Amino acid sequence: MNLDEAFRNYREKIVDQWVNYTLSTYKSSTFFIKEKDKFANPVGGNIREALDCLFDLLAKNADPQEFVAPLEQIILIRAIQEFTASVAVGPIHAVKHITREILAKDKERCHLVQELYDFEFAVDLAVLAAFDLYMHCRERLYQVRIKEIKTGTYLLTDSKCPSNLLKINIQESIPSNS
């Protein structure tokens, strides 16, 4: 019984717990966990899809570059939600503990816990990548704000009518007596 086989056997259980844990960080998570339609449930659907994909990559020691796509699918969402940075990326970490716990409970496979180093190192790399992506998303958001201002939408509230500005200028140019 080797680790690859254990991953195959427990894949569904691990991913399920991982998804549930990640979604439990939302205030009202029942629907996010239950609804499987990605369009009716974008948070739950995307996180499920992405973690599903990420687990396989972690388990087979894939090139960390490949982590980026599924991680981005998750972090784009969590970077703009009301989480601190650590809580936004924290759930990526969770798969370490879930996997250990599940394997440890299986008497035939508990020895495999000793062999998790490579897997856990891959998770560490994924967490670090998630931090990079988090910052990338925040930066993108600031750029969106700047672009919006540049396109003139801000005119809606921040513009002054020219005649009013002129009036203010005139008032300011009159020296006060005090």
Add this chain to the structure above:
Amino acid sequence: MAVAKLEQLAKSVVQGPSMATGAVPVKDWMDVSAIFKPGNYAYQAKQEKVEYLNSQKGLHFPNAREWSPEDEDWKLPENWKEIILKGLKERLEKFRSLKIFMDCCVRCGACADKCHFFLGTGDPKNMPVLRAELLRSIYRNDFTLGGKLLGKMAGGREMTVAVLKEWFMYSYQCTECRRCSVFCPYGIDTAEITIILRELLHLVGVGINWILEPVSNSNRTGNHMGLQPHTFKDNVDFLADDIENLTGVKINHSFNRKGAEVLFITPSADVFAEPGLYTAMGYLMLFEHIGLDYTWSTYASEGGNFGLFTNNETMKKLNGKMYAEAKRLGVKYIIGGECGHMWRVVHQYMDTMNGPADFLEVPKSPMTGTTFHNAASTKMVHISEFTADLIKHGKLNLDKSRNSHVKATFHDSCNPARAMGLIDEPRYILDHVVDGWVEMPENTIREQTFCCGSGTGLNTDEIMELRMRSGLPRANAVKHVIDKHAVNMLSCVCAIDRATLTSLMNYWNPGCDVCGVSELVGNALVMEGENRQELTEGLRTLV
């Protein structure tokens, strides 16, 4: 879950609110009440704007003052509670729908997971049923026998400052898009509950600047931006010049021309901000192409009606302005541009507020002879209805290949789709002006369309994260067609959409542009006497 380390993992080690998202490290969600932090609320209305509006005849915006939602003390009037309860009483008597909506909800939960704010935040108070419950609990407590006797046991609670703050938080986390109403078996229009919540809040001087400043501008100069007639005219003239540069066709348009057959009104954003500008160029080209006898107005220079987001008196006044101008100019009817909530106001409220517009004629297309009976009372026809009719009668010379740079999908803007049933006309137009446009998934379009996330005056940049959250369901569906069909253009028929979907795409799906359907019409039009340059990006081409 019994994995011990995970509980620790869920908590931030560093305490204090995050500078980035305004998030406070969580304890337990049940202990979290409405806390206002930079980034999670839209800025309060400026004192001078509230003062100005309150000074206007027929408008009521009391308690102008300097205040901030972040302050403990909101400087409410001393008798604020009395004002709120009296206001609610009046509205329960005046609007039968409100009374019914307060009474008939059975809390079946059909609406709970249909709101884009809930789907993007996971905050239970954004479930429409719970948002309504914020008001309903007060209604029960003070206006029903059960609530008066049993209080909390009957689902009632006392009106307190904390409740008022919660109202402010969650009535401004609703875009009145009415998606939830589609699923309500009792037909409760939750948007109207938000409308009432906002009305009540205005009674004690609680409102946001992004709404009240455009309202005050519209009241003063006729458009959201507060632009004066000469500036409005100049901008439309610039667009006409641009068209001439690009296509060699001179546009003959006019302003405030008495005796024109048609008055054309569109959101001012089409005339001033990208990418709406290209939509406005599309209108100008279309009307030139068919030789329509029409005029713009520099007074009714705004289709949008942010009054809808304040109270019914203000909505009525801003809507009335369009009809007053139509009367003054002596036109036969009005054509309205691609706007969202203008159409909700026109189709659902105009007739009882300012209608029927008997001094106008039922719109009849001078080119096709079609009478628009659907606009028999309001006398206002939608540009997409008008254009689709022209296409059906073969009145437009269109060349789809001029849009070959576009792979489009179509976003049903909430108000035209759900409030006026404008669903097939824009699709019919797209069929004729672009090749192979694609639909987004079924549960995200037509009546079930997801909001852009920034309607009802929430398109302000200080709540950008919130806008991105609430826009996630829409962006998620767009991403699907980008991945599957290489879509590069999100078309729509709403000016707020054009502005807000652009930001939404820039975050979620960079590389996907946003346009109005009329821009694609303009791109495809083969104009008489044209001397067209090589326009690889249609009207957006820089030459």
